[in-house]
Amino acid sequence: MSIRHAVLPAQVKRILLIKLRHHGDMLLTTPVINTLRQRYPESEIDVLLYKETEAILRYHPAISVIHAIDRSWKKQGIRYQLKQELALLKQIRSRHFDLVINLADQWRSAAISLLSGAPVRIGFGYQKRRSFIWRKAHTSLVSTANHGKLHTVEQNLSILAPLNIEITDSRASMHYCADDEASRQRLLAERGVTGDYIVIQPTSRWTYKCWDDAKMAQLLDALQPQGLTLILTAGPDKKERDMIAHIQSLCHNPQVISLAGELTLTQLAALIDRARLFIGVDSAPMHMAAALHTPCVALFGPTKLHHWRPWSDNSTVIWAGDFAELPRPDAIDTRTRQRYLDAIPVETVLDAARDYLAEAK
Structure with missing residues (x-):
């Protein structure tokens, strides 16, 4: 037509x-x-x-x-x-x-x-x-x-x-206002965060997109020698906040803080924009990190990776399908409690994070 x-x-x-x-x-x-x-x-x-x-x-x-x-x-x-x-x-x-x-x-x-x-x-x-x-x-x-x-x-x-428009720049973009940046500075000051930090988003509205809580806690502990504050974020839903609390209960790194459920989307954008690194599952914050060009380690399971991978050259995707057989994305029951990302080893995520942190020095 x-x-x-x-x-x-x-x-x-x-x-x-x-x-x-x-x-x-x-x-x-x-x-x-x-x-x-x-x-x-x-x-x-x-x-x-x-x-x-x-x-x-x-x-x-x-x-x-x-x-x-x-x-x-x-x-x-x-x-x-x-x-x-x-x-x-x-x-x-x-x-x-x-x-x-x-x-x-x-x-x-x-x-x-x-x-x-x-x-x-x-x-x-x-x-x-x-x-x-x-x-x-x-x-x-x-x-x-x-x-x-x-x-x-x-x-x-x-x-x-x-x-007949020529596409010369296909980058995505995320914008926030000065008040969001002021809120970021205030929230971090209230929690005594003065240096660099990593933003980690373990949660998704769908459980099947999440990693194992114990493995996430192990990652947090393994990142302690980097000397950076690790900021956990999540949506306001009680299920997500409970997941963050459980992860915190399993880890021993004193440099871990939680802002779960405390940020608006644009405040979260300001937080991610100033982060040394973003680590997270397939979620809107992951796409925000890519749009803000923040270094990103993204964990994926049985979703259509070629459709939804982070749209950024400054990102690394770790796919559970490289470590275990996954069901077809169209066959997933989105209500399942199974976490297909659990096949991803902690060391693989840790290595990717260390690589980005080494580059940033």
Whole structure:
């Protein structure tokens, strides 16, 4: 399906980018946003996302307006939800977009694309969306035939093909504000941290993406001779905070502190940005470390590594599949309590960490 409208910089006053997924997914849209800013420097770029992921893009300098869908609307009844949906659509139509880029695969995103009134609406030609309605919602559809071979960043950037934009820089980016940096300094001062530190994120919302608590504690102890403060981070969920407490109970390194559940996402970004090293599992903070170009040791299990590895040359991936047989990613029961990363030896992670710390001296 070919694009029906010529798109020139002078004609594009406002652009809407749609992505309705998790925090890490949102961060990996930033190469598209950055490329659009470079190609259309005078345009206003808006983003439509889920409200809970807004912090990831809150301080991005290229974004004019963030439009948010609150998934709690439906909990307040169909009438309330409909009112909010209509208000959102009215807000979007009032922006008079010239170009909509729909990176999402939901029917809702297609409907919003169509009803936005934008003359140019680009989406992906998903196999599961082979219908007249999906085609009608977009003026151009980009093939996903080779997506299985591409990183998520590369998949996202491929949607720009109908615009004939040259991709000169595909780096992701994460931004935070001066208040976040001030909070970082205050929190570390309160805990007596004055020197360099390592940020370690052992937790994920999914247990199967986590490493063994005892092995993590062994790693913390083995890092003690480096003389650095080790800062454990996690989300505010009780399960994650309990996991951090258990890890702390197993280790003997006095240089370990916890900020689990105490940081906003942008405060966490400020913390990671100043770290000597980030060590963590497949999670949004891992993608943040990559976007901030902080040296990163990432532990992966049965997820699609080629899609979700850290998008940075300053990273090392340690895959559990190199040490044990893993199930296919699509066959994983995300509710399982099994930790497939347990096959990863402590010494392998420690060696990778030491290599980065030696380089930084």
